[in-house]
Amino acid sequence: MxxxxxxxxxxxxxxxxxxxxxxxxxxxxxxxxxxxxxxxxxxxxxxxxxxxxxxxxxxxxxxxxxxxxxxxxxxxxxxxxxxxxxxxxxxxxxxxxxxxxxxxxxESKQPLPLDPTEKVRAEIDTRLDSRFLDLRKPAVSSIFKIKSRMLHSVRVFLEENGYLEVNTPKLVASATEGGTELFPITYFEREAFLGQSPQLYKQTMMSAGFDKVYEIAPIFRAEEHDTLRHLNEVISIDMESSFMSHEDVMDVLEKMVVQSISDVKKHCAADLEVLDIDLEIPEIPFKRLDYDDVIDMVNAQGVPLEHGEDLSRAAEKALGEMMEGYYFITGWPTEIKPFYVMADEETPEKSYAFDLMYKDLEISSGAMREHRYDILVEKIKSKGLNPESFERYLAAFDYGMPPHAGWGVGAERFNMTITGLNNIRETVLFPRDRRRLTP
Missing domain, CATH: 2.40.50.140 (Nucleic acid-binding proteins)
Known part of the structure; x- marks a missing residue:
């Protein structure tokens, strides 16, 4: 030897x-x-x-x-x-x-914590505890090769369509949406938070005249969910566009989804074969469902849901049984959307907000934003928030903010739709949920 x-x-x-x-x-x-x-x-x-x-x-x-x-x-x-x-x-x-x-x-130590040949299957917690071994499995590594290609394709698509990549802070002084689902940290002598969204910074870039921006970066949500579709740290694909409506950015979103899936199908044939996936390229435009119609549809399936409520998990499941592939839900009630979402000018109780769904899974949300200073201040107050807490954000609206719209896509959820996975933890190298902070 x-x-x-x-x-x-x-x-x-x-x-x-x-x-x-x-x-x-x-x-x-x-x-x-x-x-x-x-x-x-x-x-x-x-x-x-x-x-x-x-x-x-x-x-x-x-x-x-x-x-x-x-x-x-x-x-x-x-x-x-x-x-x-x-x-x-x-x-x-x-x-x-x-x-x-x-x-x-x-030389490798024996015995192994799990079997990379998968002749002996291991539970998800065992796999995550020894993730370095789990990732050696061809079926597991294929997930991340596909995810890498998907993110590459997203970047190429956005760059080719005139979007500039930006990097916004992940240490912030206050909530993006005024919620309580934040991770507080000690920032020298004061309190700060991990960013739950780049939303306010994206909008500031519109005031700065950047016109079209995107960011692919981590976001943090201190949600106490313990489900197969929620994590506390995920990668968000965010974009914002000036002088565009919610309909315009919906068009951008569906085209990006189709191009990414086409790119994965073309370049990841071996990995799709390992996962036994026959990937279909969706047709555009995606179907649009109005929120009011969604309420009627799920109620007809025996799932009680009142107008003005967000979709419950039961409602999402019922909707997923009726819908195939990707589709939008539009016309959401203004009262359940964040303060920066613009209300429909003809029907103020409805908003210019939308969600992109895949069967029963929400993978994106977006909207046309409220760009008028006075109205934005009133909307902040209506949510029980103090405009003074958003002073620096609001300043961008007082000196010439163009109309704008945008969206955010959960990269892991998008990857779930491509790979057919049911557990979001399998789409993250080292997932972070309520119970897991290592490895």
Whole structure:
């Protein structure tokens, strides 16, 4: 066995080891996914970021010392194997590697906290406690490769449509929406909070003349939910546009969703296959449902919901049973929306707010914003809030604020709609909920 890495450099990832390399020498590196010792022949499945390649070691064709070293490898140890590629229709990618040398770069402790081959399934808490091992599973890593591509596509779409990326503070002096669902922190000699939304800063950028902005960043909500769709730290995709209505930004949103899904389908075929997903590209425009009609629909399903109430979980489930794919809910009551949402000019009890749903899951909310200073101050007061607490925010409206609209998309929830996952914790590398602050 070679004792040191020396000047060795990986020549190929697993997916690059294919029949085109038949007869060539390669150096592959990764984790020992599985070992099958059949006496006269040893099969080692080496796993890297891109997949699995089979190392085949017949005792009669390789050196005795190398054969014995292969036999001693422990699962999930890090190894480097140099060898020659030969076609093998039954092996992954249709090839196998006949080893000529082996380096054990790091030996794994045994027994493992969980089984990355998933022959023995583990509960979600066990998986999250040993997330570094859980993420080695192809079905788990595929979730995050898809998420990475989705976020990349979102950025490309927004940049191509004239949006500037901004970065707003996550340490704030007061609530964005006047709620109590905030995480207080000690900020030197005073109290501050973790930001629950970049909303007020996005609107300030409209006053600054940036016209179109977006941000992809964490937000924090001190909600005491303990559900499969809520977390206390998530990634939010936010945008804001000047001189645009709520209808205009809804159009932007649905086009972004379709482009992202199309991009994932094109570039993540292998990961979708691992997850057994046949991804369908939705058609636009998405269906629009008025809030009043939604109330009638869920009541007709035997779920009591009064006008002026937000949708309960039971109402969302009932709606999801009637609706397929993505759709908007519009015309929300003004009284249940934040102070910065503009009321419908013809029907003030209704607002220019909307939610984007996927079956029974809300993935985005947005609205046209109130840009008129005097009306905004009155709306703040009507919510039982003190305008003095929003003095710096309001200043931007007193010196020329254009009409504007925008939305925020939950990146993890969007990823759930693409991957078909039911638990939002599976879409976050290291989720934070009421009970989990580590790892």
């Amino acid at each position: 070679i004792s040191s890495l020396g000047d060795l450099r990986r020549t190929h990832y697993s997916k690059e080891v294919n029949p085109d390399l038949n007869g060539e020498e390669v150096l592959i590196m990764g984790w020992t996914h599985e070992i099958r010792d059949l006496g006269g022949i040893i099969f080692v499945l080496l796993r890297d970021r891109d997949g699995i390649v089979q190392v085949t070691a017949p005792s009669k064709k390789i050196e005795k010392e190398l054969f014995e070293d292969l036999r001693k490898i422990k699962k999930e140890s890090i190894i480097a194997v140099r060898g020659n590629v030969q076609e093998s229709p039954k092996a992954p990618n249709g090839v196998e590697v006949l080893p000529t040398s082996l380096i054990v770069l790091n």
